Amino acid sequence: MVAEPMTTQPGRDWLDLASPPPQPPGNPEAPAPSRLSAGSRRLSERLERVGSGAARAGSAAFGHLQPVMAAAAGPLRRAAPVWQEAAERVGAHPLAARAAAAARRAGALPWGRALLLAGLGVAGLATVFLVWCAATLPPLAGPQRPARTVTVQAEDGTPLAQRGSPRGRALPLEAVSPAMRQAFLAAQDPWFEDDYRLDASGIAAVINHAFRDTISDGPRSGSPRLTQRLVRRDLIGAAPGEARSLADRVREAMLVLWLSAREDRPRILARALDLARFGPDLTGIDAAARTVFGKEASSLGPAEAAYLAGLTLAPGLQPDRDVTAVRALGRDVLDDMMMMGRLTGAQRTEAGRALDGLSPVGATPVTRSGVPDLVLAEAAGRLGPEPPREAVVRTTLDREVQAMAEKAVERRLDAAGRGGTRAGLLVLGPDGGVQAVVAGGAPLTETPDTRRAALASLRHLGRDGRPVYDRLVAGPMPAAERRGALLSLLADLARPTGDTEDPGDRDGLFVGSVGDLLVGTYLSGGSAENGAGDAPEALFQDLAAQIAKARPAPQVAEAREAARETASTARGAARPAWQNPGERPAAAPSLRGVPRVIDTGRLRLEGQAVRLAGVEGQGGTLAREFRQYLRRREVTCQPAGGADLYRCRAGDQDLSEVVLFNGAGRAAPGAPPELQAAEASAKARKAGMWQ
Structure with missing residues (x-):
């Protein structure tokens, strides 16, 4: 049956899909009416089946979503008057009327609509960018660092130093000693407890500081300064002086505002302590207290707290290597604690004396020389780009010769009275590898000579239980080259460790051979009255006597050629860099x-x-x-x-x-x-x- 066309409006008819379209007269190529009618019916039946299935699925989905929509509709209905009132207030504001009038006037201009659309487009892109920055914010718990351990060993497998990233616990603020809290604030933000309001000017200041490359150390910055350092260094991970993208700056402002608005200052301080870096691979106050001093964070005293707080000022320093430099930073922290009124003068003096004698767990003459870290730097390329869970680096250092060298230096320091006296010693093997070292000055720096000595000192490297590198046989280094390398390393080890020490206040050095070993000694800060003039040679003779006693005589007496280079006996231009400074002025300088x-x-x-x-x-x-x-x-x-x-x-x-x-x-x-x-x-x- 063909339905009659239903007219809905003049000139427009709706036709039944089941009826065949009228064929124009005289068209012999048109298909048969019966065949078109059957196809249309089949299409109609399929559409009906699809439509009924979609209706059933939509009804079932609506049945499932109806409780959720009903639950969500309640708060929306309750909030509707509030939003409506807010919209009315915004619409009634004179600025809104002015903005609407300005938009109408701009639209009436020849290019007004285009400019208006361009402005709306820019605003839309900025909104999308802000939403993307908010969606990609780093977690507030900080980056997850997998635990890894790298052990540096002597030639016989004895551990010399350990590097890695131990995992610490997130401690509440009450589990950290008051001295540690105050020392950390003195180092990072002495004005943390000043009043600060997160009003319009405070928000503008946070955004302004986020777009600066440096964080101001000025007073009355309040909580956001510590929060800004926490976000920039520990959450986003931007290194000082590193170029930051626009997205990172926006994320920094977002996180600083979020933390300042949602968390109180004790919680921000606890989070900063848990994420602070106390060395290249040491994060968190719990891991720092256990690794550096072998104790809980709740039992740290003022001197230990100042030492750890000093590490946060220069995270590139190693706790067991750069002991002198960290102590100097710790003294500055104690001064700031006294300025904050947390220490009295007597307490500052007592904590300063304790800090001068403080030494971290595992700090030895070998670690303070910097040799383990130089060897690790040479081994890093062979370990691969991904850090290993466990790695073992074996060096050429001889524990027996090292023990003799440490005893000889201690005896020489006792003989010199230890009053500002520093002594050091270095022993190179036939291939140029370090077999013993005692640093009396600063650690070795990375130079071509130190890198060559570190590479010669690398014997075996293992990663996750499997060997990676072995250097079992090494050819001897030419005598002149080995001698030049030892003199360069000695000069590096003898660098002054304090700002007030005169670099020329050195008594001398001595270089000589003991069997196949090349030994160099130096001493600084002594005087002729206690026999320091021949102290470098006496230190060499002491070590040579110990080696001769512990090893067979032929091995020691192969070559007894000693090349003396004693700066205390030098005159004129022989070795001007090692001459004594002479008489000092009696009057104090300005x-x-x-x-x-x-x-x-x-x-x-x-x-x-x-x-x-x-x-x-x-x-x-x-x-x-x-x-x-x-x-x-x-x-x-x-x-x-x-x-x-x-x-x-x-x-x-x-x-x-x-x-x-x-x-x-x-x-x-x-x-x-x-x-x-x-x-x-x-x-x-x-x-x-x-x-």
């Missing part, structure tokens, strides 16, 4: 530079403690304000009679008078009249401590 505030009465300038004449200093808030006053200002200090007593000036202002006038300290007994007058003025005005 100092000049940008100081570091310890308290309101003491500064550290050019590596030297300076006490302001006529002032009894104060710590805490007053010291922090004094540090802000002196920030990046150059100071000139003239000796004032005592060993560390100075009158210092910043520009035209006498700092002693400035401190007393602002009530930041007390006038010392016997202070000059102008300083007493400044203190009296502060008392009358109730300034500073006289409030």
